[in-house]
Amino acid sequence: MSTEQADSSKKEAKQDKYIDRIQILGSNDKLRTQGGATTLVSEQALETFEFDDINQVLATVPGVNIRQEDGYGLRPNIGFRGASPERSKKISLMEDGVLISPAPYSAPSAYYFPMVSRMTAVEVFKGPAAIKYGPNTVAGALNLVTRAVPEMQEGAIDIAYGSDQYSKLHAHYGNTQGKFGYLIEGLHTQADGFKQIDFSDSDTGFTKSDLMAKFKYDLSSNGHQHFVELKLAHAEEESNETYLGLTDQDFKASPYRRYASSQQDRMRWDHQTYQLTHYIEFDQLDVITRIYQHDFARDWRKVSSLGEDQPSLLDVLSAPELFQAEYALLSGQAAGEIILGTNDRNYQSRGIQTDLTWLQDFAGLSHKFDIGVRFHQDFINRDHFEQSYQMTAEGKLGSESEKVFTTVNREEVDALSIYLQDTITLGKLTLTAGVRGELIESRYQNRKDENDWLTKKSQIWLPSLSAFYKLADDYGVFAGVHKGYVPSSPQQDDENVEAEKSINYEIGFRQNGSGFTSEIVAFYNDYSNLKESCSFSQSSNCDLDSDFNGGNVNVFGLEAQIASQFSLTQTLDMPWSVTYSYVKSEFEQSFNSDYPQWGKITAGDSMPYQPDHTLTLMAGLNATNWQLNLLAKYIGEMQETAGQGQNLSNKVIDSSLVFDLAANYNLYGEHSVYFKADNITDEIEVISRRPNGARPGKPRMFTVGYKFNF
Numbered sequence: 001m002s003t004e005q006a007d008s009s010k011k012e013a014k015q016d017k018y019i020d021r022i023q024i025l026g027s028n029d030k031l032r033t034q035g036g037a038t039t040l041v042s043e044q045a046l047e048t049f050e051f052d053d054i055n056q057v058l059a060t061v062p063g064v065n066i067r068q069e070d071g072y073g074l075r076p077n078i079g080f081r082g083a084s085p086e087r088s089k090k091i092s093l094m095e096d097g098v099l100i101s102p103a104p105y106s107a108p109s110a111y112y113f114p115m116v117s118r119m120t121a122v123e124v125f126k127g128p129a130a131i132k133y134g135p136n137t138v139a140g141a142l143n144l145v146t147r148a149v150p151e152m153q154e155g156a157i158d159i160a161y162g163s164d165q166y167s168k169l170h171a172h173y174g175n176t177q178g179k180f181g182y183l184i185e186g187l188h189t190q191a192d193g194f195k196q197i198d199f200s201d202s203d204t205g206f207t208k209s210d211l212m213a214k215f216k217y218d219l220s221s222n223g224h225q226h227f228v229e230l231k232l233a234h235a236e237e238e239s240n241e242t243y244l245g246l247t248d249q250d251f252k253a254s255p256y257r258r259y260a261s262s263q264q265d266r267m268r269w270d271h272q273t274y275q276l277t278h279y280i281e282f283d284q285l286d287v288i289t290r291i292y293q294h295d296f297a298r299d300w301r302k303v304s305s306l307g308e309d310q311p312s313l314l315d316v317l318s319a320p321e322l323f324q325a326e327y328a329l330l331s332g333q334a335a336g337e338i339i340l341g342t343n344d345r346n347y348q349s350r351g352i353q354t355d356l357t358w359l360q361d362f363a364g365l366s367h368k369f370d371i372g373v374r375f376h377q378d379f380i381n382r383d384h385f386e387q388s389y390q391m392t393a394e395g396k397l398g399s400e401s402e403k404v405f406t407t408v409n410r411e412e413v414d415a416l417s418i419y420l421q422d423t424i425t426l427g428k429l430t431l432t433a434g435v436r437g438e439l440i441e442s443r444y445q446n447r448k449d450e451n452d453w454l455t456k457k458s459q460i461w462l463p464s465l466s467a468f469y470k471l472a473d474d475y476g477v478f479a480g481v482h483k484g485y486v487p488s489s490p491q492q493d494d495e496n497v498e499a500e501k502s503i504n505y506e507i508g509f510r511q512n513g514s515g516f517t518s519e520i521v522a523f524y525n526d527y528s529n530l531k532e533s534c535s536f537s538q539s540s541n542c543d544l545d546s547d548f549n550g551g552n553v554n555v556f557g558l559e560a561q562i563a564s565q566f567s568l569t570q571t572l573d574m575p576w577s578v579t580y581s582y583v584k585s586e587f588e589q590s591f592n593s594d595y596p597q598w599g600k601i602t603a604g605d606s607m608p609y610q611p612d613h614t615l616t617l618m619a620g621l622n623a624t625n626w627q628l629n630l631l632a633k634y635i636g637e638m639q640e641t642a643g644q645g646q647n648l649s650n651k652v653i654d655s656s657l658v659f660d661l662a663a664n665y666n667l668y669g670e671h672s673v674y675f676k677a678d679n680i681t682d683e684i685e686v687i688s689r690r691p692n693g694a695r696p697g698k699p700r701m702f703t704v705g706y707k708f709n710f
Contacts, residue, residue, distance in 0.1 A: 132436070136485070255684050
């Protein structure tokens with residue numbers, strides 16, 4: 001090997017070592033010997049279908065349960081292994097290894113979600129190693145990886161246009177000169193929407209913009225990587241989105257209709273990120289420290305009720321024949337009063353975290369110690385208010401009344417997190433033992449009364465143990481057990497509402513080699529207490545932001561993912577993959593709950609929004625200068641409320657089968673064009689009736705785009 005080649009290999013090794021610190025799964029193609037089911041969606045996979053919607057990206061990840069909402073994935077609802085998908089609040093949501101939810105402890109519902117179009121990798125991690133990424137360890141972690149500062153001049157432009165006036169402009173440019181490197185990236189997407197509001201020509205679409213800058217200074221010496229990096233980002237959205245759906249009868253007649261009462265519904269938010277990273281490595285030790293702050297402000301105005309002592313919106317739309325006058329008012333066919341509520345909130349999340357990896361041999365064994373500590377603070381201020389509007393018989397909303405504040409409170413948390421994990425290699429056996437500690441102090445204030453404070457403290461230690469046995473160089477078996485935990489809300493008294501706790505087990509098989517990868521996992525989650533919280537995205541028929549105990553619940557299932565590539569000719573390959581999930585759940589006791597998605601529970605009932613079966617098939621053709629790929633996604637029937645048998649009448653989401661097609665062609669040099677068709681068979685199904693009525697998924701959508709890399 002030449003000196004130049006050796007220097008290049010060392011450089012790549014250093015880069016891979018750092019990437020392994022900011023990514024959960026790392027960047028190499030070796031067989032992973034730690035426990036925990038994992039999936040890496042690479043940059044190449046993300047570019048194959050050019051998805052903007054994280055729900056579409058996660059279709060190739062086993063064990064993921066999703067409740068769709070608006071068709072564009074603006075506010076995803078993601079759960080793992082049967083955990084509630086509502087606003088992705090049960091998973092540890094991260095960007096570059098740092099918690100990114102608006103207030104991960106105080107209010108974890110992810111009304112902000114990073115734009116997946118600017119990510120270079122998406123990682124899903126479930127099982128025992130979730131201990132490293134708390135506080136939520138029941139389900140697992142989702143890590144989104146942003147573009148790195150390039151080692152040399154690099155840039156790209158991506159322009160696209162599609163159905164419903166969809167457009168995208170995405171560009172990035174960066175360079176490293178001497179010890180200083182930088183990256184500037186911008187992304188803007190918008191669409192007019194695919195729904196039509198009665199008596200109105202207003203669009204039902206959105207605009208989203210995202211700008212990120214990274215500045216890096218290299219302090220490396222003696223062949224060891226050492227640098228500091230500053231990341232700054234700003235994102236904003238305005239979407240004419242609503243929680244108001246349709247009656248089932250109206251959905252069948254015109255699924256993309258919206259009632260006149262929703263004509264002024266609108267979400268606006270903006271988000272800022274400030275992050276300073278320091279990384280240093282030695283021969284057997286590397287340390288990464290991150291100081292971060294995220295600011296998020298949002299207000300969402302939407303139809304909230306028909307006034308006091310009136311039936312709920314969900315009741316009206318579930319049985320319009322019983323509430324004909326109220327239905328006429330919602331649909332703009334009669335005059336009357338409509339109440340619009342604006343949930344105005346601002347959040348802040350900040351902290352400092354240090355993670356180190358230390359490799360050491362002693363007592364004849366190879367050890368890899370992972371140690372981390374994080375001090376984190378976050379808060380949410382709620383300033384919710386309502387205004388009444390007069391609906392005319394012509395379907396127009398008149399001027400609004402004065403604001404009446406309904407919720408004015410603050411929740412805040414100081415949290416110290418610690419984890420220690422030791423991975424021991426004994427020949428073909430790899431043992432990983434770990435423990436996580438969460439020490440939380442939370443405060444709740446009803447700001448209508450400055451003296452109305454609730455303060456509480458809690459601490460918990462979460463152990464984990466896993467083992468991997470290498471049967472051959474490219475495959476092996478693994479098993480693990482860990483304790484799952486989701487903290488309760490700061491405004492909840494722990495004597496009445498407990499934190500969510502579970503003991504989670506898994507056993508599986510993993511293979512990576514000879515162009516063939518697979519992972520098959522059986523899991524069992526034994527909840528000692530299932531916890532849910534009420535949000536407006538689920539229902540208005542409960543006390544918002546309150547928690548509810550669900551008691552003992554068992555969730556079990558199977559996950560499988562297999563991928564490979566056939567060589568059809570010397571110039572034509574066929575990549576393919578199969579992703580399958582089976583999930584089943586059972587409440588272990590009977591009880592009555594005020595949580596609307598539970599209600600009257602009988603032992604043996606299933607949890608809501610858990611399809612028994614999901615299946616995704618991908619097949620493609622790759623030639624020298626073109627690619628063609630087809631994705632088929634099947635989602636089985638889902639219950640919208642807990643229960644079984646006749647109790648589920650009109651409370652079931654039917655199964656669906658959606659096909660997506662993508663093609664790209666390399667024109668010359670670094671110029672290429674692409675075409676994609678989402679939902680090519682124009683599948684029209686109810687994707688949710690929560691919180692208020694039936695809503696459709698995205699109809700067939702065509703997009704054409706052009707890319708230039710330099």
